[in-house]
Amino acid sequence: MKKAYYIDYPQQHVEGQAHTYQCVYCKVVTTKINGSLQGHLPSCAYRLKYEQAGYEKDDCSNSAGYPSADDFD
Numbered sequence: 001m002k003k004a005y006y007i008d009y010p011q012q013h014v015e016g017q018a019h020t021y022q023c024v025y026c027k028v029v030t031t032k033i034n035g036s037l038q039g040h041l042p043s044c045a046y047r048l049k050y051e052q053a054g055y056e057k058d059d060c061s062n063s064a065g066y067p068s069a070d071d072f073d
C-alpha cells in the first residue's frame, strides 16, 4: 500500500518562528515537506523507515495470472 500523505512524522517547533514546525529528524520545515516523503532529506530516519518498508516502491508487478490458451488447436 502506498500512502497519499506522510504527516505522522515527529515534529518540533522552529525556534524563533511562532507557527513553523520542522521534522525532528531532518529539520526540514513542514511547509516544505508538504506531506511528501520526498520532502524529507534522503538521510531522514522517518523517510528511511518508509523506504525500507517498501512504501515508495511503485512497481506494479502485475504478472498476468492466467495461462495462455495458445497451445490448444
Ligand SMILES: [Zn+2]
Residues within 6 Å of the ligand: 009, 023, 024, 025, 026, 027, 028, 040, 041, 044, 045, 046, 047
Ligand atoms: Zn524528516
